[in-house]
Amino acid sequence: MLVHTAFDRAEQVARHWAAAGCPLVIHADKSVPKATYDAFVKSLSNLPDVRFSKRHRCEWGTWGLVAATQSASQLMLDQFPDVRHVYLASGSCLPLRPVQELIDYLAERPQTDFIESATTADVPWTIGGLDQERFTLRFPFSWRKHRYLFDRYVALQRAVGYKRRIPNGIVPHMGSQWWCLTRQTLSAILSDPERETYDRYFKTVWIPDESYFQTLARQYSRQIESRSLTLSKFDYQGKPHIFYDDHLQLLRRSDCFVARKIWPFANRLYDAFLTDKAGAMKQTEPNPGKIDRIFAKAVERRTRGRPGLLMQSRFPVEGRENGLTCAQYSVFEGFSDLFENFETWLAKATGTRVHGHLFAPGRAEFSERQTVMNGALSDSASLRDYNPRAFLTSLIWNTRGERQCFQMGPRDHVKKIEWYIAKDPNAQISVITGAWAVPLFKSNANFSDIRQEAARLQQTESKHLEVLRSPWTKARVRIWTMAEFIEAPMEPLQTIIDEIGQQNLRGLSEVPRMSDLSGFGQFLQNLKNQGMHPYLMGDFPVAHDPHEPQQNKPKPYLVQ
Amino acid sequence: MAVLNDPILAYRLRWKRRRLLFRALRKRPQLRSVINRTDQIAKGDILAAVTVRNEMVRLPYFLEHHRRLGVAHFLFVDNNSNDGTPEFLARQPDVSLWGTPHSYKLSRFGMDWLTALLARHGHGHWCLTLDADEIFIYPHHDTRPLPALTDWLEREGRDSFGALMLDMYPKGRLSEHAYHPGDDPFSALCWFDGGNYMIQRKPDLQNLWIQGGVRARCFFGDEPRRAPTMGKIPLVRWNRRFAYVSSTHSLLPRRLNHVYAEDGGEMASGILMHSKFLNVIVDKSAEEKRRREHFANSDLYDTYYDSLIEDPDLWCGASTKYISWRQLEAMGLMSKGNWI
Known part of the structure; x- marks a missing residue:
């Protein structure tokens, strides 16, 4: 003993x-x-x-x-x-x-x-790091008391290639x-x-x-x-x-x-x-x-800690996070502009928690217009913008076990958070580019204001797309131009929803209602005529194509 | 040149620490000994150092809780109480008490006084530096006394232990909940904000600057920068060369601020349960607003005091009800690290 x-x-x-x-x-x-x-x-x-x-x-x-x-x-x-x-x-x-x-x-x-x-x-x-070497080198210095000498002597022996018999x-x-x-x-x-x-x-x-x-x-x-x-x-x-x-x-x-x-x-x-x-x-x-x-x-x-947790005794430096967030989540850009009832439809189709624009300028638009979310997370825009990374990681951490979906767009405060989301392998980002033009198209504002706003949003979104397409991006990103998307909207939707993968085995029984886009092509042409070239939405014919399917009617869609 | 920046900063901070220590030494004469039982302090004892002002209501539970944890001796500084606090403290067998009528604010919110006392009595001891409204807990605190924690920290080679301040509040207006001295304050103040904390790493002192909780949510929504700091480092194996920089949020030398892991792992940490929102806060806020002793630029905090004087309800549907330390651990507010 x-x-x-x-x-x-x-x-x-x-x-x-x-x-x-x-x-x-x-x-x-x-x-x-x-x-x-x-x-x-x-x-x-x-x-x-x-x-x-x-x-x-x-x-x-x-x-x-x-x-x-x-x-x-x-x-x-x-x-x-x-x-x-x-x-x-x-x-x-x-x-x-x-x-x-x-x-x-x-x-x-x-x-x-x-x-x-x-x-x-x-x-x-x-x-x-000393396994076999503990038997082939000499260790005359105490590891506890003379760490420096210990390390130096090991390094020296390695350098001269010393090996004991x-x-x-x-x-x-x-x-x-x-x-x-x-x-x-x-x-x-x-x-x-x-x-x-x-x-x-x-x-x-x-x-x-x-x-x-x-x-x-x-x-x-x-x-x-x-x-x-x-x-x-x-x-x-x-x-x-x-x-x-x-x-x-x-x-x-x-x-x-x-x-x-x-x-x-x-x-x-x-x-x-x-x-x-x-x-x-x-x-x-x-x-x-x-x-x-x-x-x-x-x-x-x-x-290794708990992935996606930032707390008083776990605050990893960049690159050592071992997961930026603790669970997968989905970001939708342009969908709620293009579809009138996208959020309610998505919630119903996937059974996930669907928020509005979490990074909207006025407030964080939590689902069901809540003012505080799990963990007493406040919808205050200033608290959110003070530390958007903390806001997002907390939201995902606080709702462990329930998948979160939220909307984003060029009108939101995305600058401080876009890189963070793009680098997060847990993020599933789906973008319909140029869809921000739909609310402008529907709005009743003066055309000169619309033109100005369109220019600003287009610039913000194209910068954002650069981020999403950068080689550092780890999120699963899907980008469609708006023209591309409305050509066949159900296929991409089905893919996204399958990937979310919750309780949706029967295929989509209901489709979201698309905004009425008749006249949208002309609207874009007007912008062009004003010298502002909207290119993010892809090629829209000026006149409404009579062969284009009627978007405002639910399209019968059969899977299996 | 960038290579030199850190040594230069380290050197500047060394002088800053010396300045703080000198300042504490200069303030030492402001303290008048009321009762000195420091000869009872034995080798290896764990000490607690506290500055108080009119805390008669909170002290009985505060003392009971920390005695139960294993604090062997308390060093108190009484800043001009008139509610019987000094008399009460002087009667306690394990308390040494000093009194001072001088300014709390000019003493860096009591830190100068406590630094002087810790340098004199805390050297070589594990010391808890607390406020009377802070109740310190840590993983396994119900089954393992403080010496178990400090022994383990020593084996790990750690000299400091961090704790997140958790503002506890009742459901309903603050004044509605009666409290009797000695009762567990958290039977009424059993709610807290569980997941709205915001962390930044301070580049100079290398500590984490944590904000959030109910006060950020309710009072500082428009000015988050001013929201109170919630990260503290209350437990330190003290050396007479150490000094707290601002409250107990950060220390010098800087290595003591490394109470968090940066490699993705979790270090063990604790919680300071904050009993600030007892019913007495409503009246006390009016007084504190007048005294202007609690913030460096007190004018900016008038609205904060006004809100408290209005006796608000801090509870919301997303508040979490306190159950046990295991719950706080599971929520990620504190961590067991590898102390299991």
């Missing part, structure tokens, strides 16, 4: 092991003050089968931990000849099942060594530091005639405590179970997770024999597990899989 802090807990656990009849060798870190150490030794002095081994200085990732383990193991083997299995534990380990169950479990498997041991090539455990052709393995070895294997490792060579080699390997026994056990063991009996989870930096009171049920369900690390003040855990009667947990194989999933999720949460 390796101890360096929380001696009251260490004592408690030592007594627990001892009470079950297990002899114990304790190693205390050399950096522990003498007074503390003496008090600790004294506190355990009434236990007959407890020994204290020679103290080494144990710093994380250094040889000291291996040396400590060697001394303690040697003492154990020498002093307690009846011992068959040696279990390496720490002061912050907590037995979860009654010790007798562990004893029985090991008695049934007298020849088995439980030690996690894998070659570096086969597992992605290593953190920091691995002695006697052993194959380096690594794995959890916490093992349970049989007397045979352990004594073979400790009394190996080549031990000097191995020790010298591993002294400058990085993190030898996770590779020394793991490698050498492969040399001697008759039967290796490559897993640790100690439940120990690591976070994304390779530091062990700590267990707290609220993990009680989780730990119970794991059916593991021992867990680490336990927070020293987790009274409930210590009280519960050190007093559990036999059979409090099912007598089954340890099953850390349940816990594994939860902890893997935590690592993912820390490293």
Whole structure:
């Protein structure tokens, strides 16, 4: 048992092991003050089968931990000849099942060594990019205390192409530091005639405590179970997770024999597990899989976060967002100009939430004219324009589970948001270019004003189209000219709606009502005559073509 | 030259920090000790530092909550209360109290006083810097005391912990909900705005400038820039060289402001539940409007006070009802990060 802090807990656990009849060798870190150490030794002095081994200085990732383990193991083997299995534990380990169950479990498997041991090539455990290199370079500097020297020395060795020879052709393995070895294997490792060579080699390997026994056990063991009996989870930096009171049920369900690390003040855990009667947990194989999933999720949460969430502790720089928004949404440009009832029709056809022009100059036109949306998002234009990116990501985040659709157009405040939407793979953007002319065509304004407005809108839209057609655009963009679109409106609509893909298996039973466009060609010609060339809507014949289908009647449309 | 910009800025900020510390030192004589129990502070204790003025109503719950979390000692500065606050605080066994009649505004809203006290008593301790209307919570706060959090932060190599201020409000007019000192203020103030926060990263101090919440929605719709800042960094492993820059929104040195991940991941963070909108706010707003002690350019905030004096209903159909920290975590207002 390796101890360096929380001696009251260490004592408690030592007594627990001892009470079950297990002899114990304790190693205390050399950096522990003498007074503390003496008090600790004294506190355990009434236990007959407890020994204290020679103290080494144990710093994380250094040889000291291996040396400590060697001394303690040697003492154990020498002093307690009846011992068959040696279990390496720490002061912050907590037995979860009654010790007798562990004893029985090991008695049934007298020849088995439980030690996690894998070659570096086969597992992605290593953190920091040093996998095979930890065995082929030298690491004389402490990673914790002299990070700069550590990094420089690694870089230097890489630069000159230095590579160590691995002695006697052993194959380096690594794995959890916490093992349970049989007397045979352990004594073979400790009394190996080549031990000097191995020790010298591993002294400058990085993190030898996770590779020394793991490698050498492969040399001697008759039967290796490559897993640790100690439940120990690591976070994304390779530091062990700590267990707290609220993990009680989780730990119970794991059916593991021992867990680490336990927070020293987790009274409930210590009280519960050190007093559990036999059979409090099912007598089954340890099953850390349940816990594994939860902890893997935590690592993912820390490293990748929740896509599309901007919050106080997640604010990715550009390029690292891992999803600009959290769900897919659709943007329609020109549709509500061309169709009279597009929004209600779309809502009905797709069952999604359909907003008006969210970026309209006056207010954010939420669906059903709401003034606040989910998450108390306000329709105030100034709040929205203050941070349009926050507005859009919040809207999509707040309505998770319900697809959002909204209208956009050159009349809206699109400048600050268009790039953001265009770069978002979650956006489905469908554009009918030039459709902004329809409201002008219907309006009752003076023609000179109309001409001016048309020029402005055309310019805004053509700039917007440049954005949508740029190579940085990641959204799914579809662009039709207005002339193209009204030629056969149902096909594009069907495609868009299929892509939204919600509850629409029967095809479109109803079509949206298109504005009456008779005279629109002449209207465009008038603009041209005034020197303003509307080109975004495509080619419209001046006179109303009698062969053109009547747009204001619902067109029978059959799918299948 | 661009390469040099950051070192130059860093150097300027270093001097700014020194100026702030010097300023705090100069303001130190303004504080008169009422009761000093700081000899009770043991190594590793977690401290809380608070400036108060007439907070008799909120203090009992404030103290109870933070004691339960594991705050071992409170450092209070009383700024001229006349409602019995100093007497009440002096009776508490774990409170050290200083009094001052000087200007709150000129003391950088109390920060100069607290900086002086923290430099003296907070060095090497985890310190919570709060207002009396802020209730600090964090993931697992119901099962894990503060020392569990601070131990874990230390293992992670973090010296600071961020929290979003969440304005809590009742349904109906503010004055309709009676409150008795000591009760949980959030049994009535159980509503909040769940998803209208706006974040920008400050290039100089590298902190996040978060605005939004109910005050932005109801009072600053026309002038969002003036909406109150909601991001705070209340929990810091204090060093006598540290200084808060503006309220507890940002600190120097800058590295303490990095309470957020920029690589797409989430770091653990907490929430400051804000009990500002208790029924007493209506009367207090009239007084604060007169005193002009709360904003750097107070004139601009007259309409804000006027709206509060009118006893508004802040609730709307899209408000969220508070259930638990897990709910706040699921909504993405705070995060467990990898502390599970």
